[in-house]
Amino acid sequence: MAKKKQTDVKRWASFKSGDDLALAVIYSEHAEILYKYGLKFTANQKLIEDTIHDLFIDLIRSRKTLGETDNILYYLLKSFRRKLIRQVHGESRYGEDLAQEVEFGVHYSIEQEIISEEHRSHVSRELQQAIEQLSPRQKEAIYLKFTKGLDYQEISEILGMGVEASRNLIYRAIKSLKEILTDDPNLLLIFLLKRKISSSLKKVQLF
Amino acid sequence: MKEYRQYELEDLVLDKEFRTWVFSPEAVPNSPWTKLGESDPAKGKLIKKAARLVRALEPIEEQVPEQSLSDLWKRISKSRQQKASRAIHWAFKYAAVFILAFSLGIGGVYLLKRPQFTDTYTEITVPYGERSQVTLYDGTKVWMNSGTKLKFPIVFNQNQRKVFVEGEAFFDVAKNKKNPFIVHANQMEIKVLGTRFNVCAYPDEDQLYATLEEGKIEAKTAFAKNSIQLKPGEQLALNLQTKTITLDRVETELYTSWKENLLRFQEAPFSEVITKMERWYDVDIEIGQGVDVNRKYNMSIKTESLREMLRLISLTTPIAYEINEGKVLIHRP
Numbered sequence: 320m321a322k323k324k325q326t327d328v329k330r331w332a333s334f335k336s337g338d339d340l341a342l343a344v345i346y347s348e349h350a351e352i353l354y355k356y357g358l359k360f361t362a363n364q365k366l367i368e369d370t371i372h373d374l375f376i377d378l379i380r381s382r383k384t385l386g387e388t389d390n391i392l393y394y395l396l397k398s399f400r401r402k403l404i405r406q407v408h409g410e411s412r413y414g415e416d417l418a419q420e421v422e423f424g425v426h427y428s429i430e431q432e433i434i435s436e437e438h439r440s441h442v443s444r445e446l447q448q449a450i451e452q453l454s455p456r457q458k459e460a461i462y463l464k465f466t467k468g469l470d471y472q473e474i475s476e477i478l479g480m481g482v483e484a485s486r487n488l489i490y491r492a493i494k495s496l497k498e499i500l501t502d503d504p505n506l507l508l509i510f511l512l513k514r515k516i517s518s519s520l521k522k523v524q525l526f
Numbered sequence: 527m528k529e530y531r532q533y534e535l536e537d538l539v540l541d542k543e544f545r546t547w548v549f550s551p552e553a554v555p556n557s558p559w560t561k562l563g564e565s566d567p568a569k570g571k572l573i574k575k576a577a578r579l580v581r582a583l584e585p586i587e588e589q590v591p592e593q594s595l596s597d598l599w600k601r602i603s604k605s606r607q608q609k610a611s612r613a614i615h616w617a618f619k620y621a622a623v624f625i626l627a628f629s630l631g632i633g634g635v636y637l638l639k640r641p642q643f644t645d646t647y648t649e650i651t652v653p654y655g656e657r658s659q660v661t662l663y664d665g666t667k668v669w670m671n672s673g674t675k676l677k678f679p680i681v682f683n684q685n686q687r688k689v690f691v692e693g694e695a696f697f698d699v700a701k702n703k704k705n706p707f708i709v710h711a712n713q714m715e716i717k718v719l720g721t722r723f724n725v726c727a728y729p730d731e732d733q734l735y736a737t738l739e740e741g742k743i744e745a746k747t748a749f750a751k752n753s754i755q756l757k758p759g760e761q762l763a764l765n766l767q768t769k770t771i772t773l774d775r776v777e778t779e780l781y782t783s784w785k786e787n788l789l790r791f792q793e794a795p796f797s798e799v800i801t802k803m804e805r806w807y808d809v810d811i812e813i814g815q816g817v818d819v820n821r822k823y824n825m826s827i828k829t830e831s832l833r834e835m836l837r838l839i840s841l842t843t844p845i846a847y848e849i850n851e852g853k854v855l856i857h858r859p
Contacts (some may be wrong), residue, residue, distance in 0.1 A: 326653045354590045375602045429582040500575045
């Protein structure tokens with residue numbers, strides 16, 4: 320959104336000009352997001368913490384010469400991802416698995432739905448399998464778009480691909496999942512229920 | 527309004543507002559999908575499928591302990607200290623405590639006693655679309671409206687308590703007869719001893735307002751030699767263009783209700799309604815040709831969504847609107 324962008328532009332500029340409060344705000348607003356993003360690539364928390372540490376130290380040391388941005392989240396996600404993947408590769412150089420591929424992996428709420436007995440439908444299971452079969456890049460692109468609100472241009476920069484290609488990546492993923500959703504009798508019931516259930520009961524996973 | 531009738535499942539899933547609606551329908555009241563689903567069974571089915579897919583794709587986010595994040599911040603400050611001077615480091619450390627408390631939403635910011643911070647000013651900016659409340663060192667409470675910047679010393683000195691505001695803020699000043707509280711807003715300075723009042727001074731507006739709810743305030747402006755005393759229920763307006771000052775009796779509630787998340791308008795021109803909505807909902811609103819911007823509005827709206835607000839306006843006014851990715855276009859129907 321335009322105003323959010325304006326805030327980001329100003330905050331980034333204050334940080335660059337030496338404002339430590341701006342830096343503290345940037346950290347407090349983004350550290351957890353970066354951490355969670357890191358956990359999608361590795362379970363090694365020490366490595367994630369080291370990477371966030373290095374990222375912020377680098378930002379502080381080069382604050383005067385940093386470029387401008389109107390989306391701090393995107394800027395940080397991009398630099399963090401690059402550093403993290405380099406770190407994971409560096410780590411595996413000394414480990415047993417030399418050619419370890421760094422891949423984005425994520426658990427989806429549909430898995431919980433499958434576990435809870437009452438919604439163990441045929442369609443749910445097929446849908447879950449289809450989601451699992453999405454490529455790591457598709458999963459990551461969807462995560463960046465849906466959960467982090469990035470646009471295709473930003474996603475393409477992070478994943479190192481063209482804008483059109485990143486759009487197609489997501490579009491094709493959804494198209495493939497669409498095929499699975501046949502007319503499941505549970506769906507109608509679920510929709511009717513949903514309209515009656517208030518947000519306080521949201522923890523009951525209906526879909 | 528967007529043509530949701532022609533949407534395919536993919537388009538729905540890729541629609542940000544649709545995804546918001548799936549997870550919190552109350553955030554999008556009167557959504558087009560509820561109606562569409564009820565009136566057209568085929569579309570209803572499609573909407574259900576899309577909603578199901580959106581939910582299925584919701585990732586389960588791992589929990590990150592708060593402690594790890596604050597330890598990590600300490601580590602960053604420490605590494606940095608090796609290069610920076612000690613004084614900067616302390617400011618850094620303080621900012622950390624302060625901001626982490628702030629971001630955790632503890633309901634207010636309580637500043638600790640740190641004498642070395644007397645006269646060290648710090649600044650909070652509330653983004654558009656949000657509101658916030660802080661408690662200053664002396665116990666003064668400040669409510670900040672969307673897009674407001676407040677600059678204040680971490681610790682007040684013994685002789686005066688001075689803060690700077692840009693935007694809109696309501697002050698409930700802690701009483702201290704020996705130490706006046708001064709609010710600086712653009713071309714105006716307000717001096718108080720202990721009272722409740724609202725200051726509105728957005729940099730993109732020609733008018734500054736000070737509205738007194740309770741107690742006594744003294745306003746000194748750039749346009750008059752003497753300061754002006756306000757009684758409860760009075761409002762001082764400063765026009766930066768004409769350099770004129772006016773003092774009026776007003777219904778103060780109209781000007782302070784925003785801190786209770788209530789948007790109120792009384793005989794307000796459409797242009798003013800639009801400006802407030804832009805800040806309140808963090809959107810850009812464009813007005814098309816032929817829309818009467820001088821038409822007056824009377825309304826009172828509590829925490830409605832942007833969509834609901836626009837719908838209410840369109841009920842009483844001949845306008846049509848479109849919402850698209852944080853942008854609103856209002857035009858003649």
